[in-house]
Amino acid sequence: MIAIDAMMVCLDLSDIDEKLVAFTRSICERLQVGKVYFVHNVKVAELSDDFRELFGNMDLATEVEGNINDIVTEHFGNATAYEVLVGEEPNTEVMLAELVKRYHIKLALLGKKMSDKSTGALGTKLLQVLPCSVLVFPETASASIHKALLPLDFSATSVHALRLSQNLATQLGLQLEILHVYRLPTQYFPLISEEKAVKKAEEIVKERFATLQRKHQETAGVPYTLVRAANKSVAERIRLHLGKGKYDLLVLGLKGSNPLPSLRFGSVPKEIYNMDLPIPLWLVYSEEVIR
Template sequence: MYQIKKLIVCLDHSEMDETLVKFASFIAKINQTKKIYFTNVIRNLQIPKDILKEFPNLVDNMIDERKGQMKEVVDAHFDKKLDINLTYVVKEGQLSKKILKLAHEKSADMILVGRKTSLPGSGVVSQRLARRASCSLLIVPENCTPKIDKLLVPSDFSDYSKDAMEEAIMIADRNGSHVDIICQNVFSVPSGYHLTGKSFEEFGAIMKVNAEVNYKKFIRKIDTKNVKIQPVYTMDNNDDPVEDIIKKAHELKVDGIIIGAKGRTAATALFIGSMAERLIQLIDHFPLLVTRPKGKNAGILDYILEI
């Protein structure tokens, strides 16, 4: 996987900003990030021409004020010892479109957004960004503390699961301290199991052995960099693997979840996978990193921005 050299942080002048700035500082320290764009999008700057004639500096003053407000939060919560180029960007228009365009223009490696649970406001449209971004997306719930002692990586042993696992290993390796990675595979018993003459429990055991074999094949293809990875296998009994993932995250008290986006080409870029979709909808206690190899969606960006 790649380093997070360029990071976009979406701020909205709410209490959420403090958490996002702390996470940005934490990410930058681990990844030796070179440039961070702290960004705020104003939904509507349509001011009547007569007003602008009377107050010609109004828009520029509003933008300067927004940049000043962002800088105050960054000065208070960003590690001043880090030698990083910090830029403050104010845009006007639809939030997701402006962030996507900025990420494309700046060739960003990651977009950092907040997930509000009790704070007022809708926050960033995380699902739309996850589907369309040409880079990875980190979604952080309010009041989270940056910490990566334990990471959960749900896996179906596919190529995009490999992306997520390699990202987790890189994070652990660069952190320079002990990090546990839990690779969770959620398997189910097929509906026609009884036709084999086996009981539900017996066929469940067969499916688990199959998952164990597939994990060994999967992990052999990855450079683990001597990072400890613990496989866990969960049998899905209610046809909802996402519920099993969230339950395991709570049970293990993980510091974050990493999952790979399914869309890897222009044709499939809008489909990040049903599991990732539901995790984005439901996760409100754990930071969620949706990984995507940089530039995979770039071919359809012009089309998306016209929608």
């Protein structure tokens, strides 16, 4: 069973905040969530001179907290225990990372605007520094989730994401499917037949799936699809597959063995995050990785 002791919702005082709060409510109604922290950081140092001249020494943090409380009251209600936290720190990423550690946050919810409205730079930084799993909710996404896709590469990271996805599917009654994108060693063509190479690659992958299902019997009934990357990146193949299956959620495992955040994040999750996907993206760290 998935139990989220503490969850952090990152708000930016834009139109997407109401959607994030409403989506948080739907999560709390369907999963066991202990407490939710609605968080915003006011960068006082970046306020313009015009703002200071117009409003003087106004307690901006208190005003922001009141605004967030109004949104939470309207769109979250009493779904579970919650607290509104407003900071005035120069570095938002550092502040949020510290809150994750202080309150033992298991899941952070981030909103994501389309690329024509935002560069997504802050979100990319947060994904690299937050020591917890992250659920990204695009502004065009729906809170209704019925079908989930898990790309699997057989790493320990993706197997952990598979277990979480299976538990999620069981608890919420979701339809779960697995996708594996494979590549062929094209440097050996035409020394070997491409047809034979494809056949051999798929045989190997199917055997790996069989081994995985024997080891994790709860996954035995989950359907999977094999897709060749060919002239596309793995992330692009995943995006194309999403367009065919009418999925409502994408789950990806995150690696954590590299001490450099830019490498730890991984190229596939980063590329997918930067795409304008219309569905939520759950980026999963295992407890071992976080420790």
